[in-house]
Amino acid sequence: MGAEAYEDFRSAVHDPATVHAMCEDYRAGLGVDRAHDDTDQRAGRRIDCALQVLWATRDDMADLYGDVLGVWRDWAGSRFDGGPIDSGHHMAEEAPEALAAALLDFWRVR
Numbered sequence: 417m418g419a420e421a422y423e424d425f426r427s428a429v430h431d432p433a434t435v436h437a438m439c440e441d442y443r444a445g446l447g448v449d450r451a452h453d454d455t456d457q458r459a460g461r462r463i464d465c466a467l468q469v470l471w472a473t474r475d476d477m478a479d480l481y482g483d484v485l486g487v488w489r490d491w492a493g494s495r496f497d498g499g500p501i502d503s504g505h506h507m508a509e510e511a512p513e514a515l516a517a518a519l520l521d522f523w524r525v526r
Contacts, residue, residue: 421509463491468522469498470515475505497522 428434469488471477478500481487485498501518503511 418509421506425506457491462493464493466495466523467492467498468496468519470501470507470518471498472503472505472507472510473500474503 429438467488469485471484477484484500485496488496488498499518501507501511501514503514507515
């Protein structure tokens with residue numbers, strides 16, 4: 417992630433308010449966000465806009481969910497794509513060129 421970004425991250429995680437917010441974000445993902453997803457799925461709602469799903473190869477996304485694109489396929493409209501980026505958890509800091517290339521390729525006006 418680089419020394420500058422690491423120092424910024426290290427500073428942030430020593431702030432109790434930041435750590436609290438991080439925990440609340442994960443808690444929401446397992447609670448209220450999941451409940452809303454389940455309600456939307458039962459109602460047959462889908463994501464109508466373009467959707468790109470990217471994940472880090474050296475994180476646990478594939479271990480947790482198996483076919484990552486498959487998780488999103490039932491939700492996605494016709495403009496759906498994505499794939500792994502060779503990176504750890506902090507993708508933007510660890511693999512900025514690969515991430516930018518994937519974003520530019522997908523979002524390029526055709």
